[in-house]
Amino acid sequence: xxxxFKRMFSSEKSVPTAPIPASAVKxxxxxxxxxxxxxxxxxxxxxxxxxxxxxxxxxxMSGELAYDINKFSMSERSFLTSSVRxxxxxxxxxxxxxxxxxxxxxxxxxxxxxANDFIDIIQSDxxxxxxxxxxxxxSYLGFTYPTLDLKQAVTRxxxxxxxxxxTMLSMRSRILKNNVFQHEIAWVMDLSMAMARLCQQLAxxxxxxxxxxxxxxxxxHVEYLVVxxxxxxxxxxxxxxxxxxxxxxxxxxRIGPALHTLISNSWGLGGASQVxxxxxxxxxxKLEVSDLQGRRQLLDTLQQLLIETWRHNNPLYDPTETRPCxxxxxxxxxxxxxxxxxxxxxxxxxxxx
Numbered sequence: 001x002x003x004x005f006k007r008m009f010s011s012e013k014s015v016p017t018a019p020i021p022a023s024a025v026k027x028x029x030x031x032x033x034x035x036x037x038x039x040x041x042x043x044x045x046x047x048x049x050x051x052x053x054x055x056x057x058x059x060x061m062s063g064e065l066a067y068d069i070n071k072f073s074m075s076e077r078s079f080l081t082s083s084v085r086x087x088x089x090x091x092x093x094x095x096x097x098x099x100x101x102x103x104x105x106x107x108x109x110x111x112x113x114x115a116n117d118f119i120d121i122i123q124s125d126x127x128x129x130x131x132x133x134x135x136x137x138x139s140y141l142g143f144t145y146p147t148l149d150l151k152q153a154v155t156r157x158x159x160x161x162x163x164x165x166x167t168m169l170s171m172r173s174r175i176l177k178n179n180v181f182q183h184e185i186a187w188v189m190d191l192s193m194a195m196a197r198l199c200q201q202l203a204x205x206x207x208x209x210x211x212x213x214x215x216x217x218x219x220x221h222v223e224y225l226v227v228x229x230x231x232x233x234x235x236x237x238x239x240x241x242x243x244x245x246x247x248x249x250x251x252x253x254r255i256g257p258a259l260h261t262l263i264s265n266s267w268g269l270g271g272a273s274q275v276x277x278x279x280x281x282x283x284x285x286k287l288e289v290s291d292l293q294g295r296r297q298l299l300d301t302l303q304q305l306l307i308e309t310w311r312h313n314n315p316l317y318d319p320t321e322t323r324p325c326x327x328x329x330x331x332x333x334x335x336x337x338x339x340x341x342x343x344x345x346x347x348x349x350x351x352x353x
Contacts, residue, residue: 048310048311048312049307049310049311051311053187054307054308056184056187056249057188057191057307058304058307059249060188060221060224060248060249060252061221061300061304062249062253063253063256063257064253065250065253065254066250066253067246067249067250072244072246072247073241073242075238075241075242075243076243076244076247079231079234079241079247079251080247080250080251080254082234083227083254083255084254084255087255087259087262092259092262093230094226094262094263094266095171095174095226095229097267098128098166098167098170100121100122100124100125100128100166101162101163101166101170104118104121104159105163107121108159108160108163113159115151115154115155115159116151118159118162119150119154122150122154122166123150127173128166128169128170129150131169131173132150132153132157132165132166132169133147133148133150133153135153135169136152136153136154136156136157137153158214160211160212160214160215161196161211161214161215161218163215164196164214164215164218164219165218167219167222168189168192168218168219168222168225171222171225171226172189172225174229175225175228175229175232177232178232178233178235178236180231180232181231181232181248184228184248185225185228188221188224188228191221191306191307192217192218192220192221192222192225193218194306194310194350194351195217195218195220195221195299195302195303195350196215196218197217197349197350198217198306198346198347198349198350199213199216199217199220199302200213200214200217201345201346201349201350202302202338202342202346205342206295216299217299220303221256221260221303222260222263223252223255223256223259223260223263224252224256226259226263227248227251227252227255227256227259228248231247231248231251298336301335301336302336302343302347305336305343305347306347306350306351309347309351310351
């Protein structure tokens with residue numbers, strides 16, 4: 001499944017980013033960059049996540065300032081400085097939610113909404129219609145027969161999941177207009193899809209509805225795409241400049257958490273905590289405040305397990321047996337607080353092992 005978006009949009013040309021010398025690193029190994037193609041999957045086994053993709057995605061999660069920015073190019077340093085400054089001065093360009101996503105949100109609040117209401121919105125955007133049809137026919141949804149009908153595609157995807165998917169597909173299309181970071185975008189998009197499916201499987205443990213858990217996983221690290229969009233825009237305004245993967249990783253390490261909070265607040269995805277009504281063992285109702293920061297850390301643990309298990313193509317993978325190039329701390333299934341069997345089964349379904 002990890003190559004879903006690569007296959008869906010295989011007609012797009014590849015534009016590799018320029019590598020940085022190994023001397024630019026303080027402590028974290030460099031995610032490998034190649035000019036001969038960056039296949040998501042291993043050459044030996046297409047169901048295994050490639051080392052290149054795994055290292056890049058794990059490095060994005062690490063949150064460590066591990067690169068010597070003095071070894072970066074002038075354009076890369078300018079990009080890093082500009083991103084930090086704009087975030088501090090509240091000038092960072094947070095993408096607006098697509099009109100389609102806003103309209104879908106409004107319809108979802110109507111208990112009398114019908115499938116045709118959603119279809120009318122999707123049909124008004126030909127590009128979105130085409131991409132939604134491709135998604136409905138992708139291996140991600142697991143259907144064995146194709147559909148050319150938009151109504152059936154919307155039904156397959158699910159009404160409650162449309163808002164997040166429309167947002168992600170819209171962001172992806174906008175970023176790719178500049179024809180850069182195509183491999184990185186494919187990796188991030190496929191990881192987002194896998195996380196959506198994983199959280200949906202673990203919805204009871206996350207104490208949320210399956211469709212809400214899906215969106216939670218899908219947008220868990222939406223800041224990755226926003227930074228890729230910012231980098232793409234920077235390159236379009238500074239012709240001849242390059243931004244390597246290492247510079248992208250460093251940028252996300254510096255501004256990722258703050259940017260995620262800014263996006264969440266801008267899109268109305270929730271604050272630092274939420275209040276819910278719960279019933280204890282004695283049947284007494286009470287208000288309980290849940291810690292969303294703690295849940296983000298939990299999802300990060302699940303995401304790391306997802307990537308590592310995918311890399312090794314082994315649902316029984318022992319995370320304590322880390323590879324020398326692993327960039328993050330060792331984690332275990334027990335770190336999730338869930339039953340080991342539940343996590344393993346959910347990851348297995350999420351990555352279709």
